[in-house]
Amino acid sequence: IEVLQSGTYSLTVTNDEGCSAADSLEVSFLEPPIVELGPDTTHCAGPPLLLDAGGGGGQYRWFLNGTPIGNGTPTLEAPTSGRYRVEVTAANGCSAADEVEVQLFAQPQVDLGAESLQACSNDLPVLNAGAGADSYRWFLDGTLLPGAEQPTLQTTAPGTYRVEASNGGVCHATDSLLLEVIPQPVVELGAPQQNACAGQTLLLQGTVQGESLQWFLNGQPLPGAQSDSLAVFDSGTYRLEALNGGLCSAADEVQVAFLPQPQVDLGPDTSLCAGNPLTLDAGPADHYQWFLDGNPISGALGRLLVPQQSGTYRVEVNNGGLCFGEDEVEVLFLPLPQVELSPLDTQVCEGSTLALQAQSDATQFEWMLDGIPLPGADQPSLQAQSGGTYLVLVTSDAGCQASAQSHVIVSPRPQVSLPADSIATCGTSLPLFGSSDAAALQWFFNGQPIPGANGTSLQADSSGWYTLEGSNPPGCQTRDSLFLRLKPLPTTNLKDVEEVCPGDTLLLQPGEFAQYRWSDGSTQDHVAIASPKDNPVQIGKLYWVEVTDFEGCKNRDSVEVFLLPVVRAQVEPAEAILCPQDTLLLQASGGLHYRWWPDSSLNDSSSPTPLATPEASTLYFVEVSDECPENKDTALVDVFVYERLATAGNDTCVSPGVRIVLQASGALSYEWLDLESYRLNAYDIPNPRARVTHNTTFVVRLTDANGCTYLDSVNVAVLSNPLDFVTPINTLTPNGDGINDVLEFEGLEKFSNNSLKVLNRWGNVVFEKLGYQEDEVRFDGTYQGKPLPSGTYFYILNLAGFEIKQTLVLIRE
Template sequence: ICVDDKFRDITVNGTPVVQFNDMPAVCYDAAPFQITQASETGGVPGTGVFTGPGVSSSGIFDPVAAGIGTFNIKYTFTSSAAGCIDTMTKSITVLDTASAKFSFDPVACEKGAVSFNSTSSGIPASAGSITGWNWDFGDPSSGVNNTSTQQNPTHIFNAWGDYTVTLNVTTNNSCKSTDKTIPIHVNPLPRPDFSFNPNHCLPSANVMFTNLSTIPDGTEAAFTYVWDFGDPGSGANSSTGSNPSHIYNAVGPYNVQLQVISGVGCVDDTTIILNTIHPQPTGNFTVDKTDICVGDSFVFTDQSDPADGTTTDWTWNMDDGNTETQPSFSYTYTTEGEYDVNLYITNNYGCRSTVFTQRVTVNDYPTVTAGPDMYILEGGSDTINAIVTAINPTYLWTPNQYFLTSNTVKKPIVKGVEDITYTLTVTGRGGCVSTDQVFIKVLKGPEVPNIFSPNGDGIHDQWIIKYLDTYPECTVDIFNRYGQPIYHSVGYGQPWDGTINGKPVPIGTYYYIINPKNGRSILSGYVDVIR
């Protein structure tokens, strides 16, 4: 056996040993990062190279480049000496992020709570669930209330205008969404305001309300109104008019509320206390007497109650076409009658009182005619025919002498005793007094002489018949012995002087017929004319 040996040196290099630990899931929006879980554990020098979706050879992993899903990342280590290789593959999961979305009340109003509702979509259940919400309302003036971590928060914007609201959400894997930003317009509230006249008067105080409401964006024309007059007992306690009125029947006070709704539905209200309704004054007056006579005066005195004010005006209606404006005064009516005097007052609030009425009576004086002078035969009697026009009259005849009836009747019967003048006093309604007089001439029986001597000596020159001159309607007729009339007179104021047509009659006997009238019998006889 032939043998030959040849020897060589052989180098045996160590084999690299790769260790690649599990990698945690990462969020899609995470920044690129260095994979640190892979290494060579045997101390063999060499170079490691990463391969796979989204990873650079040096091990920089970019989730965005890789995309959503689970990917295998391979780590290959090659020794420097002999090119010995070891590899290991691990998977990495890129988690999907949530999509931030939200909605809010269709109308946002100043100083009102605006509700926000997160409508953010989730991700596959395997990738996690939304666990966090981060809101920014774009309202830094609200301080700590400008942010919220509630899923469906509310926020009060204290000023109207435009705001930018931002939401991002996070998952239970701490994956954060991109910011969702939506502009929101916060509408201004109306500025409700109104006024009313300062003073109102019962009864039926008609209060006119004047709307003064405004809004910063100038949309007052779109306002709607709801009034509450604070008077539920009235029935018609509300109105939707812009400038309504309401009738109050009590003093109050009343809480009047105006609610104003803008064109987009923002609502505000204001309440003003109405406490300027005043009670109605009460008219009243006194008069010193209620019955007087024409020409006399009444004294009227105001006794009205001005309620909660002071009297400033007096309005008197005297019922004769005249008025007065003084609180107290004397007044004279020029004609008789009944007058309904009215008074109402006005106080310093302009409130007019009830009308007070009192009737006064002005009485005319009685019309009195005691009658013409009368002639009564001595010892006879007659009725005084007085004429009186009066209401409820009383009568008094003075002096109380020679009456055959009462001296307190209208037409008394009197006896002819002596010449006398009677006064009739008549008292009518209201104590009005009138008087008149009548003269009573008592007619004594004529005393007829049967002789006279018309001879011019101044003694018995006329045929004087005593008392005949008191019979103004008497007739005297004288006849001669042949029955021829030689003298006639009506009345005997001028006695016969024994002449005919101015010529003396012959001496002798003549015959007379005297008719005194006035109820006295005719006298006849003779008379001798001597000289």
């Protein structure tokens, strides 16, 4: 029971036998203390905030943000912001609690300074209310300024400015200030630099607005100069100051310069030879412009000018664009005589002279060599005989001079020497060696240059005239020549290699010459070499002969003679035993040529090492021979091939999806290859099962009793209707005439997985066989060796999941 009010509560219980018991309890609900701190509050710092928990309790416990504080009294002054909680326990033991969120804000301090302020119109102040508040509002003449919500405010106009600052919306402060704006005076004197010519008066005057004015010169006030204009006579810095209200000021200054009057004197008119230096000086000034024959010279804006042609030169100058001066002079350039010297900068070979020619309109000539005058050399031409720098100086009637020069280098001729005037030698070529100090060399044959022959040596390969030419710049040449006669070396008609068959004789005859000398010391015109008939091994020997022709030229030739051995055919192995499908390497030796037979199972019947892959036992013969027609021999290899004992079974046909049993046999172990094209229930038995949906070739590795391992395969064709391929039989006539003597189905050979059952008219089985027509057993109309009587029989032929059920009439005559 849940008790909700005071009172006496009793309980009576009774058991199953009617016995009862009772008890009672007095329940009193005590009044808890009332605690009310009020709602969450904000308070402005200053007078403390007093939290009061009421006076109805006995014990008080205060907490700030969960931490105990206070002294256990009903009231508490809140010292800081936070979450305050009080727990009150009354004298009756009942307790209650309350809590309140207190947020204290600091009292903002606002001070704009003095009550009033004066400012110039061009420098209005920024008012600062001070930091420490979270919001500000500014007013001008009692009107709220939109957007003015910062502690500072840039003033823009005169009037009374007031700021209101607050924290948390509970603490407020305000201050105000009266701003008076004084107009800014204006002083503008114009250009900062003003010039005038010396002796003139310059009036300074500009735009001026101000209550009081004062002029200054170089920083010093000018007595009585208090108007807006001033006449000046001296250079210096002039300044005008204006003042408004005794507070706002403005000033401007100008630099005044009285420029001197320029003095220009270009001197008297002058004449000079062209090319001689002349500089016109206009004297000091700020700006210059030069003229030639009344036309301004582009870019001629400096104090100095170097005239380039005859004419009237005038210069106009000014200082500051105010003070001007000018002068002019007549300049006449006398023409220089023209001179051309040829040839210029050339080389001459040692021992030669060079004619130098000066072409000029001058009347006087003077020649110099390396700066030294040549006595008597006063004509337009000169014969140069040594190297150096030749200069010709020419002078016109007006006294103007010109010169030209040419550098002449004398180059020495090279030294060239060949060993003799003529040479005769035996051979097809001869190295020729010359000597020379030339910078470049060139060989010639019969007067024609030999391409690429540019060294001191040359391999000469023809009879004729050979010339070596040496050259030094600038084409100084020296030659030397000799005549070469090459006598050809004698040549023999010996071969490089000769072979002698067993029992034959070789006659070496080099040809017709004056003398012979053989390697064995003989001097005959031939040598005979005989080979034994039973020579067991090849014998090689080098023979040479030195011959001398009728011009005395010698040459040597050689021939290597081999005495060929008698061919002895050798084979390895002499006999071998193979498993089916094995390959045997046959190896024969003893000769150069080989011929194997029979060759149907060989990959190359003319090789000394053919590969044999016999399907049955075979006796291989090989004939070994060399280049000698009668030098041959024969050997044989006996190869025994085990009979194939195992098979993967006969190819067969099935219907799509029919499970087939493969019929491998004859092996000791079976390993069906696990190909992706099919799956078997086992891979190591002779007759695994497979479900065939398409034409499939099953491959098995067989190991038979002979220890031979080989691959075999069985093809299973998938036929949509196997009955189309087998012809049913309905008549059997076992009379020995060869027609229908046994039950034979055409096309059944395609279905190895078949069964045949023959029944008599009473349903008794008289013949039954699996894999019918896979061997020699046929139904011939007998049962247990005894002829069956004529009559009608019934057979069931099962193939590839299909059945042929047919009556069979047995006829005996």
